[in-house]
Amino acid sequence: xxxxxxxxRKSILSFWRAKAAVCITFLVPVxxxxxxxxxxxxxxxxxxPAGIPIAVVNLSPEPAAQKLIDALKAEKAFAVITTRDxxxxxxxxxxxxxxxxxxxxxxxxxALILPMDMLPVDDxxxxxxxxxxxxxxxxxxxxNGLLQKTVFSNVPQLLGMSLQRYSRSxxxxxxxxxxxxxxxxxxxxxxGGDREEIFQRNIAGDFGIADLIHAKADPVPPVPASLRRLxxxxxxxxxxxxxxxxxxxxxxxxxxAPLLNHESKNENQKSGxxxxxxxxxxxxxVAGKELKNPMAARLVGGYAIxxxxxxxxxxxxxxxxxxxxxxxxxxxxxxxxxxxxxxxxFLFGVILGLAQITALFCAGWVFFGLDIFHHVGGLLAVSxxxxxxxxxxxxxxxxIAPSAAAANGIATFVVISxxxxxxxxxxxxxxxxxIQRVSKLTLVYWSVEGFADVLWAGxxxxxxxxxxxxxxxxxxxxxLVAIWRFNRxxxxx
Amino acid sequence: MLALRNVTKSYGSITALSGVSLNIGPGEFFGLLxxxxxxxxxxxxxxxxxxxxxSGSIELAGQPVTGSSFSVRRNLGLVPQTIALFPELxxxxxxxxxGGLQGLRGNxxxxxxxxxxxxxxxxDRRHSLVKTFSGGMQRRLNLVAxxxxxxxxxxxxxxxxxVDPQSRNAIxxxxxxxxxxxxxxxxxxxxxxxxxxLCSRIGIIDHGSILALGTLDDLLTxxxxxxxxxxxxxxxxxxxxxxLASAGEIIAVDGTHRxxxxxxxxxSVFFALTESLGLPPRLFVNQRPTLEALFLHLTGRKLxxx
Numbered sequence: 001x002x003x004x005x006x007x008x009r010k011s012i013l014s015f016w017r018a019k020a021a022v023c024i025t026f027l028v029p030v031x032x033x034x035x036x037x038x039x040x041x042x043x044x045x046x047x048x049p050a051g052i053p054i055a056v057v058n059l060s061p062e063p064a065a066q067k068l069i070d071a072l073k074a075e076k077a078f079a080v081i082t083t084r085d086x087x088x089x090x091x092x093x094x095x096x097x098x099x100x101x102x103x104x105x106x107x108x109x110x111a112l113i114l115p116m117d118m119l120p121v122d123d124x125x126x127x128x129x130x131x132x133x134x135x136x137x138x139x140x141x142x143x144n145g146l147l148q149k150t151v152f153s154n155v156p157q158l159l160g161m162s163l164q165r166y167s168r169s170x171x172x173x174x175x176x177x178x179x180x181x182x183x184x185x186x187x188x189x190x191x192g193g194d195r196e197e198i199f200q201r202n203i204a205g206d207f208g209i210a211d212l213i214h215a216k217a218d219p220v221p222p223v224p225a226s227l228r229r230l231x232x233x234x235x236x237x238x239x240x241x242x243x244x245x246x247x248x249x250x251x252x253x254x255x256x257a258p259l260l261n262h263e264s265k266n267e268n269q270k271s272g273x274x275x276x277x278x279x280x281x282x283x284x285x286v287a288g289k290e291l292k293n294p295m296a297a298r299l300v301g302g303y304a305i306x307x308x309x310x311x312x313x314x315x316x317x318x319x320x321x322x323x324x325x326x327x328x329x330x331x332x333x334x335x336x337x338x339x340x341x342x343x344x345x346f347l348f349g350v351i352l353g354l355a356q357i358t359a360l361f362c363a364g365w366v367f368f369g370l371d372i373f374h375h376v377g378g379l380l381a382v383s384x385x386x387x388x389x390x391x392x393x394x395x396x397x398x399x400i401a402p403s404a405a406a407a408n409g410i411a412t413f414v415v416i417s418x419x420x421x422x423x424x425x426x427x428x429x430x431x432x433x434x435i436q437r438v439s440k441l442t443l444v445y446w447s448v449e450g451f452a453d454v455l456w457a458g459x460x461x462x463x464x465x466x467x468x469x470x471x472x473x474x475x476x477x478x479x480l481v482a483i484w485r486f487n488r489x490x491x492x493x
Numbered sequence: 494m495l496a497l498r499n500v501t502k503s504y505g506s507i508t509a510l511s512g513v514s515l516n517i518g519p520g521e522f523f524g525l526l527x528x529x530x531x532x533x534x535x536x537x538x539x540x541x542x543x544x545x546x547x548s549g550s551i552e553l554a555g556q557p558v559t560g561s562s563f564s565v566r567r568n569l570g571l572v573p574q575t576i577a578l579f580p581e582l583x584x585x586x587x588x589x590x591x592g593g594l595q596g597l598r599g600n601x602x603x604x605x606x607x608x609x610x611x612x613x614x615x616x617d618r619r620h621s622l623v624k625t626f627s628g629g630m631q632r633r634l635n636l637v638a639x640x641x642x643x644x645x646x647x648x649x650x651x652x653x654x655x656v657d658p659q660s661r662n663a664i665x666x667x668x669x670x671x672x673x674x675x676x677x678x679x680x681x682x683x684x685x686x687x688x689x690x691l692c693s694r695i696g697i698i699d700h701g702s703i704l705a706l707g708t709l710d711d712l713l714t715x716x717x718x719x720x721x722x723x724x725x726x727x728x729x730x731x732x733x734x735x736x737l738a739s740a741g742e743i744i745a746v747d748g749t750h751r752x753x754x755x756x757x758x759x760x761s762v763f764f765a766l767t768e769s770l771g772l773p774p775r776l777f778v779n780q781r782p783t784l785e786a787l788f789l790h791l792t793g794r795k796l797x798x799x
Contacts (some may be wrong), residue, residue, distance in 0.1 A: 017581035326575035333541040333571040
């Protein structure tokens with residue numbers, strides 16, 4: 001054991017004296033994580049993208065169409081284009097041909113067409129056309145989500161208009177007006193309010209009449225509770241102001257919920273309230289809601305493992321330098337066995353890894369407010385097992401490579417591949433099924449998941465032990481293969 | 494001290510050592526002289542336990558040398574051909590590591606370090622990084638790093654490659670001092686001058702076999718001539734060439750001619766002849782034959798041509 005400790009001390013001293021290596025191991029990853037933090041928007045106060053150009057062709061005479069365009073303009077994510085420059089400062093409204101050409105030549109990547117029959121007379125519903133050029137898949141999905149959210153926020157009013165228009169066509173003007181007159185009278189009798197105003201709102205398809213009945217809502221006793229909840233403004237307001245962790249959304253897709261722009265929502269609140277209560281979706285974030293910067297937990301964990309793999313691979317490659325310099329001859333002619341050299345190098349990799357991970361998580365705490373101090377036990381366990389697995393990987397690279405140059409080449413290829421597949425750069429859940437299956441074979445996956453379990457899900461040391469066990473198993477297995485390869489290889493020959 | 498019996502070692506189809514048998518007694522300064530690729534380093538690596546022979550046996554102080562025998566390893570020190578040091582560490586840190594690996598601790602280690610720095614004449618540089626040392630300083634440190642644990646057998650594998658004359662002399666003097674204190678030394682080299690200067694017994698090795706073994710005087714008696722007269726090519730006039738043809742052998746070496754008289758040929762006859770031909774005596778230098786001549790005689794090749 002003393003031989004291993006002496007060799008370990010030698011490795012630490014040599015490493016510490018090599019200022020370039022220290023810089024590359026600690027300073028460079030910290031700087032890169034800081035830069036990546038900017039790239040991935042971990043510092044921005046607002047959320048979501050901004051200014052994505054979207055062309056809108058409005059062929060509909062409906063005032064609601066313009067209202068929808070206004071709602072889109074209110075979204076910070078979009079830069080809505082409705083006209084085309086025809087020279088001398090003059091413009092004209094976009095046509096479908098314009099936007100199709102624009103999509104082909106990448107002038108814009110998304111277009112919304114509101115057709116003449118946006119609210120068809122002979123059918124119930126809202127018609128519109130969405131054209132896109134998915135040059136960037138992630139952006140496309142994001143824009144789709146935002147667009148759907150904005151449209152769905154306006155759909156209740158549009159549907160109301162469509163319903164009333166269809167009803168008028170189906171019932172005829174006289175019966176339609178009679179029907180709505182009776183409803184307006186009944187509402188006014190029951191809840192109060194101006195019956196003519198309620199009637200006008202109803203025939204326009206605007207069922208958000210809560211503001212008209214407010215004054216007399218409370219004194220009338222015999223209204224069923226469910227109906228009262230539907231029309232009571234206080235309850236509606238209370239629902240809207242529930243704690244942030246539990247949000248009530250209308251029929252808008254829940255995936256777009258974090259990107260909601262509440263200013264545009266208020267615009268349509270009145271007419272949407274009725275429909276939003278018919279289909280009500282509660283969303284609740286059950287993990288990581290207390291994190292100041294949840295994305296940083298994954299970013300720092302993933303990149304820490306990638307940089308660690310590079311560091312230990314480089315360190316293992318120095319075994320070749322020591323062989324070529326004759327140091328191995330000197331060591332092995334003294335009371336030192338090859339196993340002593342390998343285990344010393346492995347321990348050095350573990351210590352180096354722990355130091356590097358610690359430095360990067362401290363940087364994460366400084367830069368992104370990552371909470372590392374409430375998870376010290378779990379974080380230490382995952383870091384230790386991940387460092388052991390990475391160090392064993394570095395030894396394996398040295399065991400299978402014929403030279404230092406080959407070791408560096410193999411390490412670069414394997415580390416980058418493993419980092420990409422293992423989820424160091426972005427979550428594996430974004431990847432195809434077969435890649436997700438392959439990712440589970442990488443130590444990067446289990447390390448990143450381990451860090452996420454601790455930092456994101458706040459798991460205890462006990463809860464994170466299975467992943468620690470897997471990483472330790474990987475370390476032991478890889479080290480065994482490395483030693484077997486060393487016994488057959490030429491490094492110590 | 495060291496006994497090799499019929500040792501053979503091959504690397505694939507290449508035979509590096511072929512049936513080598515050798516006995517080296519305690520306190521000997523044994524030279525292993527041969528060209529590059531002759532098998533010197535292979536023999537060193539087998540003796541130091543870095544490699545195992547394909548056949549034959551090696552014993553050090555009566556114990557078989559095997560890869561796992563720590564007790565044997567504590568009796569030997571190896572000075573590799575290359576600078577086997579950690580350049581990012583100071584000289585003292587290097588020696589502390591190698592001394593520690595040999596089991597030296599505390600005062601014993603401190604005394605060993607002091608002796609080593611004194612011997613290497615590096616007392617004032619012990620806290621300097623090795624990478625800042627000159628080639629000669631590194632060579633001296635490379636040597637003393639193998640001596641910290643006071644080995645009984647020191648293996649020096651061409652320890653003066655690329656060393657300036659001053660450092661070379663310092664290394665020679667230290668090795669001779671060690672040998673006088675009883676340390677057995679095996680010194681491999683392809684410089685015949687080093688072998689002639691240092692070694693009490695010399696083995697000439699080529700193509701994995703020991704071609705000749707003995708003291709310098711013993712080896713030189715194997716030559717079919719006792720003297721060697723060197724002279725410029727221009728001095729070999731036609732009359733001289735005719736006269737010398739029956740008196741011995743003339744060979745061309747490195748732009749000069751060498752006359753090797755047959756045994757019993759009086760040198761006074763040679764010099765009388767040159768004087769009668771009007772050739773000044775200063776052109777002709779008589780010297781004792783060297784190991785170079787022996788190697789040439791044994792192999793038909795020059796040491797440094799190989």
